[in-house]
Amino acid sequence: MDSIQASDERIVRSHCRICHGGCGVLVHVQNNKVIRIEGDPESPISRGTLCPKGIASIQLAHHPDRLLYPLKRKGTKGEGNWERISWDEAYEILTSKMNEYKQKYGAESIVLGYGTGRDNEAFIYRFANLLGSPNVLTAGHMCYGPRVSTSIITCGNLPVCDYESNPSCIMVWGNNAVISNPDEYKGVYLSDALANGAKLIVVDPRFTKLADRSNLWLQLRPGTDVALALGMLHVIIEEELYDKEFAEHWIYGWKEFVERVKEYPLKRVSEITWVPEEKIKEAARLFAKTKPACIQWGVAIEQSINCVDNNRIIIALAAVTGNLDVPGGMVFYVPPPTMNASQFGAHKLLPPEQRKKRLGGDVFKLADAFAILNPRFVWDAILYEKPYPVKMAFLISSNPVITRANASMVYEALKKVDFLAVSDFFMTPTAELANLVLPAATWLEMDYVAEFWKRHGYVLARQKVIQIGECKSDHEMLNELGNRMGQKEHWWPTIHDALNAILAPSGLKFEEFLKRGFLRGKMEYRKYEKKGFSTPTGKVELYSTRMKEWGYDPLPQFREPPESPVSQPDLLKDYPYILITGMRPTAFFHSEQRQIPWLRELLPEPFVEIHPETAEKEGIKEGDWVVIESPRGKCLQRAKLTLGIDPRVIGAQHAWWFPEKDSPEHGWGDSNINLLTDNDPTTCDPAMGATNLRALLCRIYPSPHPPSPLGEEDRGMGSKG
Secondary structure, X not given: OOOEEEOOEEEEEEEOOOOOOOOEEEEEEEOOEEEEEEEOOOOOOXXXXXXXXXXXHHHHHOXXXXXXXXXXXXXXXXXXXXXXXOHXXXXXXXXXXXXXXXXXXXXXXXXXXXXXXXOOHHHHHHHHHHHOOOOEEOOOOOOOHHHXXXXXXHHOOOOEEXXXXXXXXXXXXXXXXXXXXXXXXXXXHHHHHHHOOOEEEEXXXXXXXXXXXXXXXXXXXXXXXXXXXXXXXXXXXXOOOOOHHHHHHHEEOHHHHHHHHHOOXXXXXXXXXXXXXXXXXXXXXXXXXXXXXXXXXXXXXXXOOOHXXXXXXXXXXXXXXXXXXXXXXXXXXXXXXXOOHHXXXXXXXXXXXXXOOOOOOOOOHHHHHOOOOOHHHHHHHHHOOOOOOXXXXXXXXXXXXXXXXXXXXXXXXXXXXXXXXXXXXXXXXXXXXXXXXXEEOOHXXXXXXXXXXXXXXXXXXXXXXXXXXXXXXXXXXXXXXXXXXXXXXXXOOOHHHHHHHXXXXXXXXXXXXXXXXXXXXXXXXXXXXXXXXXXXXXXXXXXXXXXXXXXXXXXXXXXXXXOOOOOOHXXXXXXXXXXXXXXXXXXXXXXXXXXXXXXXXXXXXOEEEEOHHHXXXXXXXXXXXXXXXXXXXXXXXXXXXXXXXXXXXXXXXXXXXXXXXXXXXXXXXXXXXXXXXXXXXXXXXXXXXXXXXXXXXXEEEEOOOOOOOOOHXXXXXXXXX
């Protein structure tokens, strides 16, 4: 990882983190300025490939609108008046406010929060746990967290596709890896496997690029994934295509599970999912007979009232067919010799009496077991002080006004909270509501042991190449803040000392780690044959003892989405279409990068996918601005007509705002699909609290006007109960 010198130009090896992270890069630097970024062909993760976001990190780091210094609010929230202050003053404000609220209302009145990974999770949890706050606000209730937590209680660890061992069949379920490069995966692995002849099954309501390459595309009704998987298992079990030896020795609750599967014959499943019976049979047979096989699933199935059971049933498909922890199947990667994120997070140092105060912990018990909470309980605690008041929020790399359900409620809560601190790259709609804004460093401006929270068997060396303004990494900031909050025995003198602690089990110092570039755990297959699965029974628990203990159904089941043509037929007259939110564009990562010229050029405006038949019925033409409306609110996006979506379904993009708008609101209410989504806890997954975002009802109609701020009467506050 040493820098390569070329005249006055340096070339530095590092690892990108503009989105899910992990791609190896060669960063060309001259006079403290990045002049080019290219993929590193020696990277074991990305093999020289790099997405447009990685290349455009140049424009992120050197953007003229970057936050460069700490800022303190002058005047009323949302008015955009700021005063530059020093980091010392910023730390003093934070420590004094935290101590004040902790003394008056308890540490639980302070909420820490972060967005989709900036590799900062472990540091944030460590700080919160040492502070005594059980309330860390994340996307973990509906993104990645459910995958990991459900996997742990079902089979002991997260099973990941073993692309390096050449799977013969791949089922991609609610995922578009070649666009999103999610978490453990990079699209190049999947593309290489397909080039090597692997069969591909795609389960998705939309005709994606992967669906176009597939042997079989199952276009299901949004929100019916559990039913489809149970139907496939019905075929596999009835036709005895399952691995009998594995089922007998390594599955707990096999008989009960078979009885549950019998409740889902193909006729019923086809009626629920809209997928023809013959296609379900074909997919089940192809997956069960083609060995080895793996399933790559994504966040789309987690943002659902069926979140936990979606994850459980996909693991069941892999287990029943004998594809767990075998070469080319779904494997449990061995971690490298470093401290893991859970250990670093210091969860054991949170006092038991404080853990019991976690917001919503008595409602969503699986989430609580993994220190995850549902955001709605935070907004209620701010707005209505139930069950106790939340007085301060410190949000790091998060923009919940745009990215959380029921955006109007989120906006009102953050506007009301006594004290809000935000750390980010830019002044976002969320940051505009803050009392204190801190300038965060990008991945180009930090040293780090990257990805030690992932489960792909690697840790990666991230190397600082430039310094922009007074920007600090989240890790450096929290390490310093912890020291100033009287937690010195649990933090380190410098950030490099902290990184050395993470690396300690390997025997390496950070400088030595930089030279290596990465560490990888030594892989071993079929580990269960020696020590069983890491579950209470030592087996794959298709009948979950933990779920039973918490009072949930121990077997997977299908729940009709809370707002659907079946569950609420009376709504169909006014809201006749099923709305999918959250389509992933190549250009952006959630609410980020809308101000990056190269990326905004790829997608200047938000679009919503509509079938031509639906468009004709509603008087909509290609490119028209249209109003998408649900019972909770409405927003504007441009119409994109496509045959790749069912006429009964609408597919909208999420996380849109307009940094170029001068007002402090930055157009957060114009095209924000979360004005339409619901965060009522009764509509969430009963164990995880995952928000139901992928199966709502809506109407759509032409709008003669381009986006402009909607009035409060149009946004609506949603339910306040």
